[in-house]
Amino acid sequence: MSLNGPVRQVPLVQQVADQFRALIESxxxxxxxxxxxxxxxxxxxxVSRGTVREALRSLSLTGLLExxxxxxxxxxxxxxxxxxxxxxxxSSLDQVFDARAGIEAAAARLAAQRLSSEGIKTxxxxxEARDAAHDASDLAAFVIADSAFHRGVVEASGNPILLRLxxxxxxxxxxxxxxxxxxxxxxxxRAAHLDVYEAICAGDPDAAARASYALIETVKQSQ
Amino acid sequence: MSLNGPVRQVPLVQQVADQFRALIESxxxxxxxxxxxxxxxxxxxxVSRGTVREALRSLSLTGLLExxxxxxxxxxxxxxxxxxxxxxxxSSLDQVFDARAGIEAAAARLAAQRLSSEGIKTxxxxxEARDAAHDASDLAAFVIADSAFHRGVVEASGNPILLRLxxxxxxxxxxxxxxxxxxxxxxxxRAAHLDVYEAICAGDPDAAARASYALIETVKQSQ
DNA sequence: CTCGCGGTAGATGTCCTACATTTACACACT
DNA sequence: AGTGTGTAAATGTAGGACATCTACCGCGAG
Numbered sequence: 001m002s003l004n005g006p007v008r009q010v011p012l013v014q015q016v017a018d019q020f021r022a023l024i025e026s027x028x029x030x031x032x033x034x035x036x037x038x039x040x041x042x043x044x045x046x047v048s049r050g051t052v053r054e055a056l057r058s059l060s061l062t063g064l065l066e067x068x069x070x071x072x073x074x075x076x077x078x079x080x081x082x083x084x085x086x087x088x089x090x091s092s093l094d095q096v097f098d099a100r101a102g103i104e105a106a107a108a109r110l111a112a113q114r115l116s117s118e119g120i121k122t123x124x125x126x127x128e129a130r131d132a133a134h135d136a137s138d139l140a141a142f143v144i145a146d147s148a149f150h151r152g153v154v155e156a157s158g159n160p161i162l163l164r165l166x167x168x169x170x171x172x173x174x175x176x177x178x179x180x181x182x183x184x185x186x187x188x189x190r191a192a193h194l195d196v197y198e199a200i201c202a203g204d205p206d207a208a209a210r211a212s213y214a215l216i217e218t219v220k221q222s223q
Numbered sequence: 224m225s226l227n228g229p230v231r232q233v234p235l236v237q238q239v240a241d242q243f244r245a246l247i248e249s250x251x252x253x254x255x256x257x258x259x260x261x262x263x264x265x266x267x268x269x270v271s272r273g274t275v276r277e278a279l280r281s282l283s284l285t286g287l288l289e290x291x292x293x294x295x296x297x298x299x300x301x302x303x304x305x306x307x308x309x310x311x312x313x314s315s316l317d318q319v320f321d322a323r324a325g326i327e328a329a330a331a332r333l334a335a336q337r338l339s340s341e342g343i344k345t346x347x348x349x350x351e352a353r354d355a356a357h358d359a360s361d362l363a364a365f366v367i368a369d370s371a372f373h374r375g376v377v378e379a380s381g382n383p384i385l386l387r388l389x390x391x392x393x394x395x396x397x398x399x400x401x402x403x404x405x406x407x408x409x410x411x412x413r414a415a416h417l418d419v420y421e422a423i424c425a426g427d428p429d430a431a432a433r434a435s436y437a438l439i440e441t442v443k444q445s446q
Numbered sequence: 447c448t449c450g451c452g453g454t455a456g457a458t459g460t461c462c463t464a465c466a467t468t469t470a471c472a473c474a475c476t
Numbered sequence: 477a478g479t480g481t482g483t484a485a486a487t488g489t490a491g492g493a494c495a496t497c498t499a500c501c502g503c504g505a506g
Contacts, residue, residue, distance in 0.1 A: 011488065017284050037457060048490040050273065053458085058281035061240050062303070069458045070498030080285070080307050090383045099384040102329025109328075109436070110321060161308060161322040165388060206433055213332070213428075234459065260486060271461045276487085292487045293469030 012047060017055035019045075024064055024078055034072040035065070063087035081168035091172060100169035104150060105212035107157035107166065112200045112208035119156025123197050126152050130193070134185065143181055149193060153212070156200065185222075192218045235270055240278035242268075247287055247301055257295040258288070286310035304391035314395055323392035327373060328435035330380035330389065335423045335431035342379025346420050349375050353416070357408065366404050372416060376435070379423065408445075415441045 023029045035041075038056065042049040056073060059065045063083025067073045077083040085091050111119060126149035133141035147170075154166040192215040199207035246252045258264075261279065265272040279296060282288045286306025290296045300306040308314050334342060349372035356364035370393070377389040415438040422430035 011290075013280060013488080014284060039457085050491080051489065054277050054280040055284075056458095057236060057277045058284035061237060061278075061281040062285050067234075067458060068498080069496065070456080072457060072499095081304055084303050084307075085384060085387070088387075090387055095382050095384050098333060098382055099329075099388070102333070102382075102385060103325065105332075105432075106322075106325025106329055110325070159318050159321055159325075161314065161318050161392075162325060164308070164311075165322070169384075205436075206429075209328075209432060210429055236459080262486085273461065274459090279487095290487060291469080292467065293485075295469095295486060 013051050013054045013058075016045060016047060016051060017058050020055055020059055021064070021080075024059075024075055027078070029075050031075050031078055033075045035075065037072060061087075077171070079168045079171045081165065082171045085168070085172065093173070096169055096172045100166065100173065101213065101216040103162055103166045103169060104153055104216070105209045107154040107159065107162045108196055108200060108208040108212040109157075109205040110159055110162070111153060111156035112203050112205045114156075114158050115200070115203050116156060116158060119152070119158070120197075120201060122152045123149065123156060123200070127193060127197060131190075134183070134190075137183055139181060139183065142183075146181065153196060153200070186218070189218055189222055236274050236277045236281075239268060239270060239274060240281050243278055243282055244287070244303075247282070247298055250301070252298050254298050254301055256298045258298065260295060300394070302391045302394045304388065305394045308391070308395065316396070319392055319395045323389065323396065324436065324439040326385055326389045326392060327376055327439070328432045330377040330382065330385045331419060331423060331431040331435040332380075332428040333382055333385070334376060334379035335426050335428040337379075337381050338423070338426050339379060339381060342375070342381070343420075343424060345375045346372065346379060346423070350416060350420060354413075357406070357413075360406055362404060362406065365406075369404065376419060376423070409441070411441055412445055 020029075020035075029035055036044070038049050038052050041056075042052045045052065056065060056067070060067055060073070062080050063086050064075065064077050064080060065073050066076045077086055085096075126145055129145035130142060130149060133139075133145050151163075151166065151170070154163050157163070192211070195211040196208065196215055199211045243252075243258075252258055259267070261272050261275050264279075265275045268275065279288060279290065283290055283296070285303050286309050287298070287300050287303060288296050289299045300309055308319075349368055352368035353365060353372060356362075356368050374386075374389065374393070377386050380386070415434070418434040419431065419438055422434045
């Protein structure tokens, strides 16, 4: 089957699995969705059911999917690392929170060391978007901008591994709790964000890490 | 087939995959080993080749195994998270190093906050073993004790996620470079280890994190 | 009208066979 | 000793068969 593209170095199963993973990570198959059946997928892709099964199975064993006999296959996580942690049940919520905070602080330190101008631009943009959403009392936009700031810190570290891990932790949290925020926010909270930003701009790694932890503490207490 | 254990809630494939993963993680199938063929494994386990294939495939797609047509299947990583990072090629060595350092420092901070007595015992034991190996000029034992100290810091954090991530990073480094150490070690180096230990004992999170980073810096410079 | 029971269709789980493709390795020939 | 070829064995892919389990619908009893 398949018109047979001239070369095929990568195994078909892997191509299929990559496709599925892309569908999951892109959100086209959101969490808790029941994906099409194996036979249907096999027919659509023009491959055998065995191939589809192997692809699905591999995503299942990493915790992304969960097959249920007689029912179907469901999306359980949108990130492989989250999937592994979920599967191994290493994740009390507090611990995930701590891990994310630690990664963010480590990233803040690196960001202060590297001082990339584009990273700083991203951060200031996030802060402005955050303020704007706050003024407009747009809670949804506020949450998004806030997340963008925190993620921006990790991006500014220039370390893709930390970013990957951060995304995994953030994903785990997002899947468990809805992000809460209330208006008006404590002035302390905004100040804590600014502290992180300023410490990074100042190129002071220790201060950046400390400010990052202080920010997390402030968030904890304001909940 | 199979004498059929009375109950079978978890799919056979997953049981088989778990077995293989355990063999890899335990080191019974070390890195770069060629594992037995699918037919042989199927015969030994009393399951069909298809089942074995699905199990192997899932470990392959997470980067633990690498199958080669006409040859066999080789062990490529000993940890799933390392496998994912390897597969996605997110890993310049420097970045892995930084990420590991960041995780260790975050853990040091948590350890200082929690102050578990057993964690401290582990640390002091590691330091003593380290000193003993140094006095005996036993390089191998020294490297082991040194690793135990660093990992002990992360253990003392009480956060299994950080530990998991740390192990993944450490594994990536170990697979890429041989850990180097030379006798006699710089006095600074031993002092830097002690600083971390003391900051944790003192229950000073900021100091613990700072000492941890200082330790890494010292290691970097002494190479 | 509601509740409960059973049937049925469809989903995954497992096994089997067959063949294609690729590779390592040993043997024979030069 | 070097080279080349053939063969065995490994993974890749396909297709089919049957078992088992479950969601869902429809029918009947209360």
